[in-house]
Each structure stands twice: as structure tokens, then as C-alpha cells.
Amino acid sequence: MLAVAVASCATVRQPEPGAPIPVPAPLPEPAARTENLAIAGLVDGARADAAAGRLANAAASLERALRIEPRNPRLWQELARVRLKQGDYAQVESTAARSNSWAGSDNALRAENWRLIAHARDARGDAEGAKAALEAAERQR
């Protein structure tokens, strides 16, 4: 009941109809879009390739999936995971950050991205940075 009251308060006043609304429209919820059969097929393929060590193929499949759903943070995260296996640590960090930028309210996903970043920093010998990333992961709870 309180939530309803708060909600009605939250819509204090909408701008006049026709008045400019500069704020970009809210993001479509990413989870709602992962039903896509093509995405599922490509991700399955990528996982099989990654497990078999065909990392370039795995990355290529994920890039194909990203062409279909560029705003899907799970795909970016999956790609970061492959980059970690490839040993491309700079790309792990930026790809995980890209995933974070689309993660919306999915804290578990963000935490996982920070853990990937921590792995990458650790592998590069940046213990300090890794620790900071792990702390960031903890903060997502």
C-alpha cells in the first residue's frame, strides 16, 4: 500500500504534453529478450567451442549474437569470459565494463563482471587492482 502511495508521489508532475523530454527512454529489460532462439543457439555453440579450446570460433559466435542483441549484457559478459581464456586481459576489462554499462539493475551480473575484471588484473600481476575489483564485486550485493 505504501508502495502505491510512493508511486503516486513519484509522478509528482509529468512535463506538459508536447513539452520536451530530454531524458532518454528507459532501457528495455534485458532478461526479456534472451528468449531469442538464435542467441541461445549461438551461445550454446560458443560454449561448446570454448570448452573445446576453439576460442576464436567462440568469440566469433558471440560477436554474431551481439550483432543481434548489442544491448544484452550477458553476451558481453560471455565474451569477456572467452577473452579471459584467450589471455587478452585488457579486453576482459573493457568488455566486462561494457557488460556493466548495460546491466541495469542486475547486481549479480555486475558482481560477476567485477570478478572477471579481478581475474584479469590478477593475471597481469596487478594485485592491488584485483583487490579493488573484488571489493567492487562485493558491493553489488
Added chain:
Amino acid sequence: MFDRAKFWRYIRYTVLSVALLASGFTFYLDFRVRSEFEGRRFALPARIYARPLELHAGLRIAQIDVVRELQEAGYGQGPREGEPGWFANDNDWLEVAVRPFVFWDGMQPAKRVRVAFDGGAIKAVQDAEGRDLPFVRLEPLPIGGIYPANNEDRVLVRLSEVPKQMVQVLIANEDRNFYAHHGFDLRGIARAAFSFLRGHGLQGGSTLTQQLVKNFFLTPERTISRKVTELFMAVLLEMHYDKDEILETYLNEIYLGQDRDRAIHGVGLASLFYFGKTVEHLTLAESALLVGMVKGPTFYDPFRNPERALERRNLVLRETKDRGFATMEQYAQARAASLGVNQKAAMGTSPHPGFLDLVHRQLRRDYDETDLRSEGLRVFTTLDPRVQSAAERVLERKLAQFDKGKIFGEPGLEGAVVITDSQSGEVQALVGGRDVRFRGFNRALDAARPVGSLLKPAIYLTALADPAHYTLVTPVDDGPFVWKSRGAPDWEPTNYDKTFHGAVPLRMALAHSYNAATARLGTDIGVEKVLATIKRLGIEREMQPFASTLLGAVDLSPLEVAQMYQTIASGGFRTPLRAIREVTTQDGRPLRRYALAVEQAFPPEPMYLITAAMQGVVREGTAQSLRNWLPPETAVAGKTGTTTEQRDAWFAGFTGDRLGIVWIGYDDNRAARLSGAGAALPVWGEMMAALNPEPLALPKPDGIENVLIDPESGLRADFACPGAVELPFAQGSAPVERAPCASALGAAVEGVKQQAKSWMQRLFGR
């Protein structure tokens, strides 16, 4: 005195030297025949492909667009038994017999699929048994090649791939004794000699071996001595190689027509070029048409001289039947068939030379020029044919339209377009000039022109990255501005509308592209700082640290501008623009993949703010007229650019899925009297409208909050303020002071709202 012994010695020496010379010559010919025949026989051009169209449920594409792409790839309408490469359709579905194709990551075999459509999207993709498929890749369209110097093009085939009957047709018509002779045919020569003596010139009588030698090693002149050399070499060829090897080489070498500047060689390419199918699927009638063209590919060109070609084909068919290689029934059926050639636009070495130029330059970083022109590499690019054709069509039409209103004569206005995928940085289309088929000066890559106001977003981005000092509502002074620096004349930028506007909110200064306000803002922040931002956005060219640089006294190519805006479009993640995805060898072995690489160049908050400000440019600023092409919901972010005396008109902007850059001006730098909004924007708008753009919706970063603002005072508003707007601010940077219009009740409500918000956050974690 006659010395008998001496005489015979002379004779012996003469004979010996002649024999030596002859054997030397023979040895030389033999060497040439063997080395050239065995070495690299054919230089194969690198073959360039567009992106493959991937069909999957949920893809927003109209059936007509899929059909168009199939037709471009040479697919015929209506089922054909036993061979792929056709489609059949009804209103709601499309059935495709997809040809096999070797992609970068392996072979996709031929398959029958059904694609169901629902409105403007694909509902399902199924196999022949009705099972759902995740996706189907159509074979990518060939968009040209990187050719050897003579522009010879061919697709190599094995003799085993060529239909037996085609070989029989060839032998029946060109060299009846092929399997029996040793490189020359006495009866053929007798026939030729007879014809020569009757005054018909030196012609015919050549065996396939001789024809091959002629094409392979010799110049086309017709002299007796050359005929003799040809004969010699033909015999040598026959001594070293068996009939099948010679035949296979012949079938790959033979010249079979011209496609603009591209020479069509070999039956492999000819069957693709004329019939849109691979050689193994050629019918008797089609084989006969190709064999008939051997005599004169131009004279019997089935596109230009269809009647002559048909007559010739039927003659070839009769000869084939008479030699016993076709039954009466086969003959009658083939004779009744139409020419069956695929009528499509001439392509030449490429239909999109501007894009190919970009691909070629990117390839040159990793490959040798000679390898590109001879090793038959397969290059898979990012070109989207639908986007490319929209760009070409709209630019051509609009420039013709603008030219009509111009007092200047030839040469007319020029233009360039670059369109990329705003998220991945893949170049989907590139046009280098108004004559889109012309390979020459590529304005998209090589025309460095003053960019004018296109640099402004970099200045405002630099400001917004410092939220302690600048927000979207910070007032900036658009009063007269003079910049003095030692050793340079004073710099006094004026506004486009020749007036000054006093204090304006920062977002409005960008929206209306006020020069005085921008110059003041840029010099306040510091030119060096702005230049650092430009560099981080992806511009590598060195820029002079002058104040005038701020207002775009800098020359950039449309591609460079695209790189800079790409970083903004993808939320601060810099991605090098790419035109190539993968390269494989001729037989499909992967050589190199150009992976998607991102680099976070800016934190998300300032990127969010600058994008909101650029959406303002379209919503209420200099690019308002875009609403003539796209609805406000598309929420395009963009910037117009117009340079001194209107020499250059620019528009740069992005939707949710694409970034586009348009430049228009004269090559010789005449004043075009066209503004960015007046000329470049209409091209951009019409192009994007044709591509059904996705709305731009940025993810709101954690560090951004939306606050209701009274536009009058630029202060915090509430429900009591008419015309209040919600604007994004970096956390904690929004004005605290309440606008005069805000009510006391509003303050109380605001307090409750803040409390409730933090309570909700604790309850739901956000």
C-alpha cells in the same frame, strides 16, 4: 678450286649449328611450357564478400528485402528439382533452397528452409521437416575483388566438376580429334589452309591445345612464324601432360566475356556470371551457349546480342547431336530452351568501389599487394547491401536535386557518406562521391575538409566531465568574444544568425550551436584539454592548439569524423572502425579474424550527458527539421556542421543501431551556399528513415540522476512549475536552489519522495 672435304665440313657445321639452334629453341620452349604450366598457373583475385544475411526469428526485415537479396545472389523464383539456389514464396512465408557455402568457420551445406513472416519481421525459421532452426545464414553477396593488373577474373573448377556433356559439346565443336591428336590436327590444318587459300584469312584449325598455348604464352598477332611456335609448344605440352590436365586448364583459361572492366575467364566464373549457378548444374543448352561463345565472346554476347547468341547456341547443339553426344530428344529439348541468362546490373571489378577501397586499405596493413591480387583470398566484410544501396540512392538523388537550385554549372556538388553499426563499429556502407560506381577520388576517406561545429560535442563533453563546474543548465555567456594571443590576429567568432544571445544554458548553447558561447566555454576549459578529449574520442591527426581549432578550423575526412562520433554513440567505448570480419584462403582455411575490440575511453556519466545534449540538438536545436523524416521517439542524437561561407555542409548523428556521417560540398572548395541542416541533414534523414532505425535509448549510469528543472531560472522545479523539464545530472551536481515557481508544498513532497526512495532502495536493493 672446289674442295670437296671442305664443302662437306661446311655442310656438317651448318647442319650441326641449325640442329643446335633448333634444339636450343625447343629446349627454351620446353622450359617455358613446363615452368609456366606447372608453376602458378592462374593469378586469382582476392574475392570480397558482403556480410551474410542471417535469418532468425525476431529479425526485423520485410520479406521483399530477403527476396531482393536472394535475387542479387542469383536465386531464381520457383522450385527446381535436384539443385539449390531457388526460392518460392507466399504472403506469409518464403521457402529457400539455400546453396552450400564455405563460411569462415566452416561449411554450411545446402538446405531447404522455410521462413515465416509476420508483418515486418521474421516469425520463425524452420527446416524442411518443420523443426525450428536457430538461424540460417544466406551466402554473402560477392561485392568485387582485388584483381591482377589485367583485371582477369576466374573461379577455378576441377574437370570432375564440369558436366561430362559440356566437355563433349566443347570437343564436338572446337576440336573433334582432341583425344587422338598430339597437339595439332592435320585435318584441321588442312581445313584452315584451304580456307586461307580461298582468301578467308588465317583462322581456325587450332586444336584446344593450340588455343590454350595461344592464350597462355603468346601475343594475339597472326603470323606464320607465330603459328609455327604455337604448334611446337602445343606438341611439347602434349608430351608432358595428359589430355585431362590440358582440358582442365583450358576450361579455366578460356575467355568468355567482359563485365565492364572485369574480364570473365573460365567456365567456373562464366556459369556464375551468366546463369547464377555453379558449373556442375549447367544444362545442355547452357553449356552449348558458353561453348558457342568461345569463338567470339563479344560478338555472341547473350546480353547484348541475344538473337545472335541463340542462333550460335543452336548451331553448337546441332553439331553436338550430329557427333552423337546428344540424343534427338535432348537436342530438341535444349533447342527449345530460352537463353536462360541472368539479367543483372553490370558489376565490373566492384559495384561499390568506395567501400572496396576501404577494405583494400585495411587489407594492405596485413597482406602483400601481390598476394591480394593472386592468391584467391576470400575476404568477408561488414558491408550491408541494404544500407549501402539506401546510401547510394539517397545521395545521388539529393545531390541532383540540390544542383538544380544552383547557379554554378559543372562540376556539380559532391558528397560522401559513412554509415556504421553504432555498437560494434562495423562499417555498413560507404559512398565516396556522387558517381557511386566510379573508382577514383574517395571523399569519404581522402577528402579532409573543415569540420566546423562537428567538433563542438568534444568541447561540451570536456565541460560535462567536470560536473563540479558544468552541468546541462550552467549558464554560458554568448556575448561578443575576442581572443587575443601573441603573434596571431585577434579571434572574434560570430554566430550563424549574426546576433549574440547573452547568458544561455549550456545545453542550449550546443543545441543552437552558438559560436561565441562555445568559444568562451572552450577557452575557459583550455584548448589543450579539449584537444585531449578529441584524441581520446579517436582522432589521431595532430591538431594545432589554437583557439580557432575549437570552432572546427580543422580538416578531417568523413571516416575520421565517424570514428570520433562512434565513441560517443557507443557510450564512451572506443572501437576501431572495421570493414573486414574474416579472411580465409581460397579453399576456406581461416587466416585471420578481425575481432571486436572495445576500450573504455570515458566514464559513462559524461557520455550520458553529452548524448542527452545532442538529442537536444535534434529535438529543439539546429537539427529540428529531422522530424520531417523520423518521429521524435527515435530520439536521434546529432550535430550539424556548416563552415565559413557555407563551403561544407555536415551532419553527424546516431540512432539506437546506426551512426551516419554525411558531407556535402564542392571539390574545388567553392562556397556551396548550403548549410548542414539544409543539405547534409536531409540526406541523413531520408537514408535513415529508409532503414527503419531503432530508437536511441541509453542505459542510465549509476552516477546519473534525473531532476526536474525550471527552464526559466535553470533551478530546481516541481509540479507547480509550468513547462518544467526533467534533465539528467551527475549525482550531486544538480542545482539545489529552488525555482521561484516551486511551491512550499513541493518542497515537502520532495522530502517525502527522497525518504521513500532510500527506503525502497533498502527494501529492494536498488
